[in-house]
Amino acid sequence: MSTRFIFLKKYGIGVGLALLFLLIGGNMFFAKVREVTFRASLPLQSLLWKSGASVAQFSEGILYPSALSKEAQYLRDEQSLLISELLSLQDIKREYELLLQSIGNGLPEDFRLQRVDMIGIVPGGDMILIGQGREEGVHAGMSVITSGRVFVGVVKEAFPHASTILLPSHKDFAYDTRIAEKNVMGVVQGAGQGRASMEFLPPDALIETGDIIVTNRIGSVLPPNLFIGVVRETQQVDVESFQRAHIDLTFSPRSLELLFLVVE
Amino acid sequence: MLKTGIGITILLCVAFLVQSSFFAHFPIYGVTPNLVLLLVLGIALFSDERYPTDIIAALAGGVILDTFSSSFFGIWIGVLLALVLGIRFFIRKYVRLSSFSIFS
Structure with a gap:
């Protein structure tokens, strides 16, 4: 029996079993593990994010x-x-x-906002972390916007003191939106790596480069009329069944700092 | 070996936090380098193949990246393990010099 075979017999099964338990356990207690990790890393991440922002700002002026x-x-x-x-x-x-x-009506009520702090970007760049969680009133499905009322994303998971935000470029992102002024509805779908497109646009709709995409009031859980991005180019899909518009998102996750959660 | 393992895990944790929160402000051509991946690759290239330092690094790095990613837990563990084992295989088969190992 070769030495390698003895090694595999002695340790291979043990390592394999340990890996299997790690994968099963990891997936079973994924939420709990992440909750603990986020809580432990929150102060350091917050500090690193703030120092990174100031160093970047300082170095930009010099470079x-x-x-x-x-x-x-x-x-x-x-x-x-x-x-x-x-x-x-x-x-x-x-x-x-x-x-x-x-005509006897008051002004429509505005959004009620709550300030949240960004503390990091998840690898891949299509999800960000904020330093507020369930204890601070954050729940899954809430929308996050910038001070300029640009739509940033939706809360995916809320942990006690941190939350993950799904950006429109994330592959799991799919929400009803519309093209402002033209009132053409579609679905903004993330494509990963900072890219997104607007799907299911009517084949006969005249969509042009630069058209503004906003969140939709009808059929969507997102607050209405928030700026998402602009059309970069259009593409006809599946022999005239619908159009697709590739979009440029308005913000880069790296430039975000002060964010607001739409409470109501 | 235990000390090395703990040391590598701490190093990878710090690398991840620095990557996601500090270096996120300094993208190179729009991309933030994956420090955890680079560190694991470095350890795999410069470690002594008699010790499982690179495997430990791949496991620790995989767990850290999987914990912070939104997809299925285990993807990064699989990717890093495959890379490390691939490097081991490549070095054993094609590289004769073994005097440049840094990690025991």
Whole structure:
């Protein structure tokens, strides 16, 4: 009997059995294991995320000063544009309020938001971690948005003091959405690695590059009219049965910091 | 061996936390390097094949990555074990030099 065979006979079965128990046990108690791990790693992850953000911000200014000044100029231009838009919107809001008062209705209620802190990105980049969980009122299915009301994702799992957020690019993400202004409905489906597409669009709908995709009020559990992304290109699928639109998501998980949970 | 195993597990835990929370801000061409995978590969390449250091690293790394991923528990364990065993096989069959092992 060769030495290798004796080694396999002596240790191989034991290692195999240990692996089998690890896999079965791991899957049976997966939620519990993750809960404990998240709780243990939360303070360090939070600290590392904050220090990483400050180092990145500091190094960006040193490494790319010209890019920074260009961005500052762009933001200044954008700010003046937004101010003018804001003024016109304020006029519209005033008219709208007067109109609602005249027909005896109040203003529609806004979302109730709760601030949450991002603490990490799960490998693959299509899921993020936040430092709030069940104890802080977070539940699976709740939506997370940015301060600019951009839709970030949906709470997948809520642990006592941490939660995982499914981004629209995750393969498990599939929610009803619509193309704003055109009112064409479809389903935003994640494709992994930061990519997503809008599926089941009517074959005759005129979808163009740059069309804005928002969450849908009808048939969706997501809060309505939250900005998700823009159409990059369209593709006809299965001989005119429906169209698919590849989309550019508005945010990068790395740029996220201050997030809000939609409580109501 | 126990000390090495504990040391490697702690190192991989720290690597994972640094990868997911600190280096997430410094993507290279849009991608954050998987430090756990790189460390396990490094250990597999530079460890002495008489000791199961690389297998321990693959198991520990796999458990850490599986715990934080959303998919089936065991995928990363399988991937890392296959990689480590593949490297062992490759080194045994094609590499004659064995004097560069760092990990016992």
